[in-house]
Amino acid sequence: MAALQLEPLFTSSIFCKTFSTSNVTVEVAGNLIRVIWNEELSKQVNTAEEDLFIEVRKKKKLPILEKKVSHLLSTEFHLDADGPIQLRLIKKKRYQLHLSTSFHYTPKVVLISENERRHHLKWMDIDWEHIQREVEISSGLDWEKDIDIFLHVIRWPEPSTGLKEQEWLHTGLSNHATVLGALKEVSLIIAPKTDIEKTALPNHQITKSPNHQILKTLFRLVFKLPEVVRELAFLDFKIGPSFPFMELKREIWEGDTIQLRAWWNIPDECWKKVKKDLLAPKGLDWKDIDICIQLNQLEPHPILQSTNWLFTDIQDGSAYQAALIIRPKKESKKDLSPAVITSNIAGVPAKPDQIVLLPIDEGRIFTYWHLDRERLAKRLDALSGGDPGKVCTYIRVFHDWAGSLHHHMDVEVHPGFSDNWYLPTAPDRVYRVQLVAISDQGKIESLTDVSNPAQTIRVSPGNNPVSYKEVDLKIEHPTQLELKSVLGSAKHSIGLELLHLHAHLPYFRRRVVYGVSGIWQPMGFPEEWFHEAIRETYVPLILTFERLKSEGVDFRISMDISPTLTNMMRCPLLQEEFLKYIEAHISLARAETDRTGREAHRYHETAWMHLNRFLEVRDCFMRYNGDLTKALKKLQNEGYIEISTCGATHAFLPFFTAFPESVRGQIQTAVLDYRATFGRDPMGIWLPECAYVPGIENFLEEAGLHYFFTETHAVLHADSPAAFGTHAPAYLKGSNVAAFARDPETGRQVWSGEEGYPGDPDYLEFHIRGGPLKYNRITSRSSDYKEPYVREWALEKAAKHAQHFVESRNFRFQYIKNWFWKKPLVVAMYDAELFGHHWYEGTDFLYYLLKKLYYNQNETELITPSAYLARYPRNQEVFITPSSWGDKGTFDRWIYGSVSWMYKHSHEAIRELGAMASDLKTNRQDDQLAKRLVSQAAREVLQSMNSDIPFVISNGHFVDRMKEFFFEDLERFWILANLYRNGGDRPELTACRLQRLEMENPIFPEIDPCAFAR
Template sequence: MAIGYLALVLHAHLPFVRHPESDYVLEEEWLFEAITETYVPLIQMFEGLKRDGVDFKITMSMTPPLISMLRDPLLQERYDQHLAKLEELAELEVEHNTYNGHIRYLAEHYAQEFNRVRQTWENYDRDLVKAFKQFQDTNNLEIITCGATHGYLPLMKMYPQAVWAQLQVACEHYEQTFGRPPKGIWLPECAYYEGLERMLADAGLRYFITDGHGILYARPRPRFGTYAPVFTETGVAAFGRDHESSQQVWSSEVGYPGAPEYREFYKDLGWEADYEYIKPYIMPNGQRKNTGIKYHKITGRGLGLGDKQLYDPYWAREKAAEHAANFMFNRENQIRYLHHLMQRPPIVVSPYDAELYGHWWYEGPWFLDFLFRKVWFDQDTFAMTHLADYLRAHPTQQVCRPSQSSWGYKGFHEYWLNDTNAWIYPHLHKAAERMIELAKGEPWDELSWRALNQAARELLLAQSSDWAFIMRTGTMVPYAVRRTRSHLMRFHKLYDDIKSQKIDAGWLEKVEAIDNIFPHINYRVYRPL
């Protein structure tokens, strides 16, 4: 009989990137890469587990921007074209490497993989949200929500209406998508501030996920640390991230993804192949980019890309099985020790970015597949669980006030507020003030109603924490700056048009077509609480 629980939680999120005004925008490929390398492999893994009678349990957040993009006909069509290019390139590589046995073997591996992706994509009529929902309906997958556009909530707490809009719009979007309200929420960047739980309760949410130190420094100090949830004074439960299990996967020093046998992410055919040969498969302007076809393995720590050896999926899969066994072994020992210490069933909450599994760590879905099977067949120390199921089975927990926290650098807000991105916040705050002002008024006709709702969309999109994050990382900074500015400029034009009661109908129609997220939004969500 199990004496504890393990809850795996994957955070599936991408910023809303959709550009019907352009034939090609590189950043749309963030979604396409995630579909090919993470979301479809996860669905295929779930299908295999169900087929083989493994009653797996896993939790995933699916953020509103991701859901909206996965169900957008324009992006679905563009992904079709993207995948067709991949299939064509893989087949060309098979033909091109007739006399290079190992490269041909790898090219055939990719050709088969892309073919399986195509089959899954078409089996669900290009609707991967429907695919994930079917596993929620069987209680194998618990899907939770997030902020409407992944806004960093502690940095907008001076405007409670703005925080409420992020929560309420997300919950409404979830219910429109899945036919029922969400039970839990992955707080954007796991960022919590004291008092947020009141809005979570008002939104009907049952629990949230925060970083471990948000629980460890709660008041009073939780008796069981992060190995049991705590109830806030509003009745909403808080689950804390387990450091030990997270480190085994996340750590750049000791984490599994750094094993020499695993695929090297940074050595891609798009940069390695002869230019004239690869030109049809890179950017239209001739710039090289990643294709997703990678022939080399990590090989060893500290090696240059030129010293990488050829990859072999067979040995990588064997290593993934070994790592899954090690992860399970460590969780068994951890849970036995905790159960002895606590004298009650502990829960180990292990949250990760979903894209780690497949996109960044190619073998990640294999690791999860092996882990679920080993947990089901090879041990009885712990059970996999959903967080909502755990709360239902264990309704009595300590009441505490969690500590302000995030899962970012140094554990608080520095990554989203620093010298690279601080300039955006006075503009976001000004826009929030103006949106709250607009929300107090009433539309005078259908056009003004549309303008008010579009203003709410533009503010939400400008608030995405992804833009500040990208500015801090130093990658794709011009795009993040451009997106922040464009949404703010659109918002302020809408504000001026509404205040003057002179709405530019043609311009509004164009903006509605570009930023078409949340078709059922009601701007009154910004009214004073």
């Protein structure tokens, strides 16, 4: 199909420009605005008394946006305005409260603002007997019969909330009230009952105010708006007008189909021009025409009031362009020229006929295929002589042995009805598959080439001879310094312990939605995961390590941090969001300390525990200017922790080895990002989900990585018996890369919900809260009945469990110390979020554990992977089996039927990215715009490879939201692919569209697009 060759009345445009002064920069991309200022401006704000604000005005009118930006160096927002805009950075005094009272002594009034629109007011120390006598004498009314007490609330006008500007709340002799809205003034008033009519509204809201005297005002609380102290910076910038815009983009669905969606925005001024230039000369009005959308030369469709249109059943291997056209109703086949607007050209690359094979476990493999329907029909028709009943199609399964293919079995399938299949297999075999058609005469037609290989899992140790090799890796890392301890464990130890924490979260760069009602509770949505992990795990871990340092305790921890997590830690938008999030929790906890003090005394100490923890977390976060990678980098440079990397976006690598450029891109991007974050090269890597298949080690070695972590059975079921079991790493044959296998006993002790420490009855209950915060202890694993949490009991248990853990390792080492010719190693691997998030006392356990290892024993010595390989360069070499640390140690969780469709879409994008990167590398190396386009396209493809999305869907959680994230990544990729292929004729529009996509998804500032070349 040829693209439309139309000269439209309008062309798509986006306004983008950067405006700068010496200390402020504003980047504009459409309606997305990013403001960056230098640190010197922030230092001029005394945050103990003042706040920093951004104020945006259109000309000299009232502000159209005002935003608090204290402790930040940048922010971004959407602004639906155009023309000249004025931006000011100003510092203001903090909100001030003015209390007035006619008492001879001042009552105690406490205001706790849960957020800007939900407030808890409490008043105490009021001498009600004296007040009663005073009011009865002055008014002549009976206190019990004629008088009542009300809270008079005056608010700043906010129509969006639905709250009245004035309201009377009946309080009686209560000493507290919850008040909603942006408050201007609150008064506690005594008035005659007859003057105020109550309604049945919540909180005894009053519809009528007193119609004569107020008997007494007990106190008045006036909320004084923050005063401007000084303007720190000023900048004039411009937002372009609302340009006409039309875009045609690929839309991803679950099935193996292609859809295109056109969307457009045509301002009213442009429609006026359409009427003037196209309709009026023909004597037409709007009622005489249809506005239609046309894709290439296909039949146009009237769009009515739509602003987007979906085209289905799109054929691959073609370029498409959409146009909005005017078609007179009386002459339905004759369009008015020119078109109103045309879209970009959207190319849909031809999909090859192919079959792809993915491993699952010891007894299954998964395959999917794509066959062009027209080509398939012609080939089957030629093979059958026009009689479809004479041809059957099969998946032909081969054993791949020593480079030769041996026919194993055929499985009949119908490519017209299915495009994937789960195949039964035998353990420890390498398989390949091919789609073939076989006629009744025995003639065979290959419908695809032979697939990539897939190896099934070995279920028992092999019988190859045990062999060793020595590798001089020349590894240098700060943690190789001798470990200090009171009893000299470095000199006297009989065993080594490698304690490793896996730190990862998927990259979600979105703001938390708090709503406008003023009522918000943490809900655990994906947008909150990062903030929740920072609050519950990563800051508490840093505080634990810093506490040990300050107490003179030497320790060694191994830790990997995924590049997605470090990018979120360094992301200014998420730093801004976390400050809002933790302030919301502090306010919530303050409100809870007040509520539990009145209503739930048994939870009161726990409420204070949460409040103090939140304050500690905020202080630590601000101490590192919101970037926690600085704290971790410092700990590594001081020799306390060794940080390894992870796959760039935590991709399940065994499902991508058919496309080597994608695995290489994952690993090399991770290494580049680690170098930019921590200022050194990583020594090793955590394979996402510990998922390994043979060949991955080659990509690791190419990237300069020396080790990775794996599941227990990966080494125990190697091709030869594991001479050390899991008590030493093993080199992978054919490489110098070592694999550290997980110790199962330490996993059960710490991680198991049934027999592990976190299930102790005295620990904080994770699931059943008892309020907006967690208040209960586990009490019983088999009952929903929960008792109040007692912090002292929990700390005592954490110390006891730490002692038990130490003694268990020492007993184990005593038992096996003479089995080997070198000190046995225990690799205790855990998800970092176990400590603090799933197990609140987990960081306390770590504190006591590391302290006891330092003070109380000398049989167990802490060590890191680099230190071990430097100390023991001689290790066994093996071929380990495919494995993961998922359920049953297999891959099935990531290839359930609910998610298996994802991989064909990711693989298709990877193929196109590889072609783009190869073209860039060969033909356009000096084209900076092309390099940025391929770099951003690589970011989107990397994110579509994220293993967390299929895992969460497989568990039945946030299914629609996870699919939305996946679809968005790939749809943005195809936009970028089209800009790369077809955007050269309008480079300014391409650059602006790219800038917007870069601002929206700025992950991996350091990325090499050529790493994805084929």
